[in-house]
Amino acid sequence: MSNHLLEVAGVHKAFPGVRALSDMHLTLRAGEVLALVGENGAGKSTLMKLLSGGYRPDAGSFRLNGEPFVPQNPRHALHAGISIIHQEFNLMPHLTVAQNIFIGREPRRGPLLSERELNRRAADLVARLGLPLDIRAVVGGLTVASQQMVEIAKALSYDARVFIMDEPTAALNDAEVATLHGLIRRFVRPDTGVIYISHRLDELKAISDRITVIRDGRYVDTLATAATTTREIITLMVGRALTSDARPVDVRPGREVVLDVRGLSTGPLLRDVSFTLGKGEILGFAGLMGAGRTEVARAIVGADRTTGGTIRLHGRPVRIHNPAEAARLGIGYLSEDRKHLGLLLEHDVSDNVALSSLRERFTRWGLVDRPATRRTATDLVRRLAVRTPSVRQPTKYLSGGNQQKVVIAKWLVKDCDVLIVDEPTRGIDVGAKEEIYALLNDLARQGKSIIMISSELPEVLRMSHRIAVMTEGRVSGILAAGDASQESVMHLATLRPNENPADAAELGLPDPRRPDAAPDRGPTEPKAV
Amino acid sequence: MAFPLTDGTETAARPNWLTAAKNRLQQLLAFASLIVIFTFFALANSAFPTYSNVINILFSTVVIGTLALGTTFVIITGGIDLSIGTGMALCAVMSGVFIVDAGLPVALGVPAAVLFGGLIGLVNGVNVAVLKLPPFIATLAMMLVAQGLALVISKSTPIYFSDHPGYTKISTGELIPALNIPNAVVVLLAAAVLAGFLLSRTLLGRYTYSIGSNEAATALSGINVRRWKVVVYTLAGLFTGLAGVLISARLGSAQPATGMGYELQAIAAVVIGGTSLAGGKGSIIGTMIGALIISVLNNGLQIMSIPQEWQNVILGLVILVAVYADMVRKKET
Incomplete structure (x- = not known):
């Protein structure tokens, strides 16, 4: 054929x-x-x-x-x-875009590299593909999307x-x-x-x-x-068949407020972020990339320095200086980057599950009580249906969904009552996603309060009791589950109050074109829609 | 739904001269601290800023500087080479064996000693790249092997080059009579230019950075990472051999029991010069500035009659400050 x-x-x-x-x-x-x-x-x-x-x-x-x-x-x-773009990028962060694209095929004059020829070829290629890339920029300083473009340019350069x-x-x-799909169609x-x-x-x-x-x-x-x-x-x-039109469960107003964030600001990005989180509630955080969702989580657990704002936990004001303090207070942050920040990949399931609570729960006379860690891990593996041959299996051999469950198990052992989950289903297949959703719903029903940050709108809509939408470091609105739709969330996510006067006015902010206008000082209640 | 592409293009659109200027700035800062230290000693003691003392400083930079050149390549790949100190002593002994014992002419004995260093490096490279031993372990083992061999081969006695005045000229002779610059300094300069050229203008240099930046990705790009790593360690070995020749020519003898400790000084020079131990980043000019900072400190503190013990304490502190300052600077940009 x-x-x-x-x-x-x-x-x-x-x-x-x-x-x-x-x-x-x-x-x-x-x-x-x-x-x-x-x-x-x-x-x-x-x-x-x-x-x-x-x-x-x-x-x-x-x-x-x-x-x-x-x-x-x-x-x-x-x-x-055969050119392959792997899931994990294969770029050299210290080299420039042009150097990355032609790695292994450097144009030379005699024994010497010809940097001028290299840059010329790279400029040609990038122009031909219509990619907005500065070929002399160092790749490590680029955004994920730009790095991906470098990968694509590199792969396509091999004919x-x-x-x-x-x-x-x-x-x-x-x-x-959309840009990517355009490239593929042209290829x-x-x-x-x-x-x-x-x-x-x-x-x-x-x-x-x-x-x-x-x-x-x-x-x-x-x-x-x-x-x-x-x-x-x-x-x-x-x-098996899946229920795809699932909606948030157990939505009701008047929950006891567990976490109350007012006017949270950080130097580079966040401006006056305010919201509350109720007991047993799932609060979704939606927004485009770079809107500041992950930064809110990092500011709350003390991973980034804040320049303003107050946090009340169970009504008491708290100052959280680092993630360890946050964990002691019962706030757990599950990073979007499981492999680097969530798991010890070389270590087994039980080690990972016990890691955050070794001192409180798994030591006897100063020694780690390994049988106890294995018992607890075995119990959680069963409860969360983690697919692993045993709790002795190194977590690097588990699939993405099962790794995520191990991370969740870790925070459950820690007994956190506020869980901040950042992109909980990134890189996880559909079936395993459903299991993570069921698990989060279960946890909420048991009284855990959950902040769920997600880039997938369908996920936010089907899980969240309320949705906080962010743009340009601000909360542009908090929607109740009943009022939230793709359209209403997207409207709030695409407001540009820093550039567009009409958008600023809609959010009750001063005109961005007037330099004398006091920039967003004093807590303003996020607009309810 | 139309989404602006701002996220993707913000950094990409940053003009590249800005990045270039920032890289220059880093070297400028290292150079500036060298000037500051130099000025400090010059003001503190009038015997310091004389022509002959400056030549002295350069002369004392030769051995550490030569070792640091090869180490720069190794460290940029994300590796480490602990065998260069005792390897240098072994090469000095071999130089003695070739020239004094076997009676080879200097013009043959010297290249033979340098190539012997390359052989040490080749073994290191094979251990690291082919057998996949961690560089720390592989070169730690080689450090002990080289030290032992130097003593065994020389029967633990120094080999003197007294009958070969041409040999000692390699270090102490003065090619340009009017300037009073010892040949060793000229050799170091030439070696540094060569190393800088290799690192910035050849495939070897490009792949050295590439491997240190992301080894797996380099391999997936179709580059024979194993072979290039062997080349990098071999190159470090060649510089080790050259350092062995330079030190024995300077002393007029091969001292088999020396060498230990030089590797750490060389690594210190590389690190002070802004090369990252994590790999992917570094420069020859930085390494040379780092080596000079070390010898200026040693020389200046000596002239100020500060005991050797304290010189080490101060050098240690300088390393801490230099690396910390580099990290702070990076965080800010």
Whole structure:
């Protein structure tokens, strides 16, 4: 078949104790975008590693343009025309954009690098792709979205015919996603193809021609996108039907106020952030990237210095200087960056679960009581349905969803009654997301108060009893679950009070064009909508 | 829904001359502190700012400076090389073996000693890059091996170059008679220019930064990380060999029991010069300034009759202040 760009047939791959892929099939046709979906742990990453030559298959074969193809190493795969953008960026933060794009293919004059030629080529490429990048900027100083563009420019510079993107939009906002999709459409020509891996099913509908679903390391089905509903895809992925129109549960007013934040400000970003959090309430924080949602959490737990504002916990004013103090007061912050800030990846489940409460709960006569940590961990693993062979398993071997559950377990052991969860389902597949949602609802019902920061609007809408929307470091409005819709949240999230006088007026702020106007001093109650 | 792309372009749009100026500033600051320290000693003691003392300072920078050049490459890759001190002593001994014992002419014995240093580095490189031993452990082991071999080969006695006046000229001779600059200083300068060139203008330099910045990504970009790491450690070994020649030529003898401690001074020079132990960042000019700061301090404190013990205390404090200042500066930008 000549129009089959890439074929994967009967591929098996096993690791000690785990069968990662068995009898995997996949066909990428020339000129198409093929979406690859599956729950975390379904085998997508393993398949990518096989295609890039990072692993060797135990059995099965690949064909590229109809020819047998055995990738030896990343370089071989690249030169064969397969470019992969991995989920974790593969950039050198200390090098410039141009240096990153052409790493390994530096233009030279004799033995010397030709920086001028390098920059010229990079400028050409970036201009051709229409990317807003300064090619001389150092990559480490760029935003996530810009870094992604560097990755894409790098991948496309190899004259790839097969372009594989693993979760390319996990950290992008909608405009950036649109830019990315534009790039992909331009890349797809009659002789090239794209494999697009994503958890965002609405995106797959927008960008792909066909969808291949895999589950538990096995091929499930391939569907034409136009003739398929999201619900069908999810059903194939998880092997069961899901309730997708779920709404927040247990919403009621008049809850006892647990956390009362007034006029919270930080030097660089936050301006006069005020809100309350009730007992057993789930308060969602919505907003575009950079609006200051994570910064609010960091300011509350004392990770960043505040320049103003008061925090009352159970009615008593508190000053929190660092996250350890916050934890002592019962406020736990679950970072969006699980792998770096949430877990000790080399350590096992029980160590991680016990970590924050070692001193209070798991020491006897100054020694760590390991049997006790294992008992507690075993109990929580069962309660939260963490999928792990045992509590002795290092957390790096767990899937994203199960890692998140371990982080939640850690804070439950700590007995926190205020949990701030930042992007709790980032990088987690649909089925596991449902479990995290159920878990958060459960915790709220038991009287835990939860602040949920999320970039996924459907998630915020289905979970939050109330939604605080942020823009430019301010809370632009707090919506009750009944009044919140995609439209109302987006309206508040896109206000630009620092630039637009009309937006400033809507929020009761002084005209940003008048320099003499006192800038937002004195606490103003966030506008209720 | 139309979303502005502000998040993505803010930093990207920052003019690059600003970043460049900031990098210059860092070197300027290191250089400024060198000037400040120098001025302080000059004001404190009139014997300090004389021509002959400045030459003295440069002369005493030679060994640490040469070792620090190779170490800069290793540290930028995120590695460390503890074997350069005793490795230098072993190379000095080998130079003695080649020239004094085996009777090789100086013109052959010197390159042989330098290449022997390269061999030490090659072994380090293979241990680190191929056997995947942690650099600290691999080079700690090599430090002990080199020290032991230096003593075994020399039977624990110094080897004297008294019959080879041409050899000692390598360090103490004066190529340009009018200036009274010892050859060792000229050699260091030439070595530094070469190292700076390698680091900033060649593939080796680019991949040195790249590996230190993100090793996994460098490998995924199709670069043979293993091979380049071996090259970097071998290069450090070559500079070790050169330092061995320079120190033995200066002393007129190969001292097998010396060397220990030089590696830490060289690492100190690199770190004071703004190279990050985490890798990915550093420069030869910074390293040279760092090495000069160390010898200016040693020389100045000596002239002020401050005992050796206190010189070490002060040097330690300088390292703390230099690295802390670098961190604070980075946080602010």
